[in-house]
Amino acid sequence: MSDFRQSIDIDCRPEDVWAYVSDLSHLPEWQESAVASEPLDAAPVGVGSRVRVTRHFGRRNIPMTMQFTEYEPPRAWSLEGIDGPVRTHVHGEITPLDQGRRSRVTVEVGFDGRGIGKVLVPLVVRPQVRKELPRNEMHLKDRLEHAPA
Template identity: 65%
Template sequence: MSAFHEEIDVDRSPGDVWAYLSDPSHLPEWQASAVSVEQLDEGPFGLGSRIRVTRHVGRREIPMTMEVTEFEPPHTWGMRGIDGPVRGSVHGEVVPLADDRTRVTMDLDFEGRGIGKVLLPLVVRPQLRKELSHNERLLKKRLEHTAA
């Protein structure tokens, strides 16, 4: 069971939703803590790709390297952190609904290492709890009002 489970229904086709979510450069557009994203590998984004996401955590900007562990277009993706004191993991799904609508589900969890064991309950999880509903609204707005 994940620490956080989120679902959001959007008035957009599954193909458009997948195109948006599978492009990591969009993260700062809908995740409040994401400052920037850089793909670390050449070639198309997919299974095994690595990205560096710089996030606001507490009062600091912290770069985190993530690796794509699951990538099954146009339905499922997964990523896990491979460095840093707090390592996140995410599993996401794009589910077609009636009338060309889409449900996005995301499961997030975290592992703390070293100082991350302290940061996780004191900073990371509380910040994420506050941020998740805001992120959902941003994602819905982006998907419904922006061309993919």
């Protein structure tokens, strides 16, 4: 179940969008709360691969481990949080437009709170994501459409 769903059209081929979003080292470039991202497993990335993402929520930087549960280049990916009080569920899809010259990127995000996370999700996490998700997609669009050749 997702709490938020946001789509944006990008003037970029699906393969190029995939190359950028699937390289999680780019997260801090286009996601406002992402402070850092590091792979926890050797390449290549695929279902089961893990990544530690550090996000800024409220006044704190919080590391969380995410695991790929879907990885279908250049079309779809899903990540599930596997530790911490707030478990994030992310699903992304890239849909070709105009015979593959453009792309629609759709991101769905949901949360499960555990322990103190049951309080944090409605008070801190959801309000921040509600504001941030549309801006993140605009950052993604800007990065991809105005990338140096």
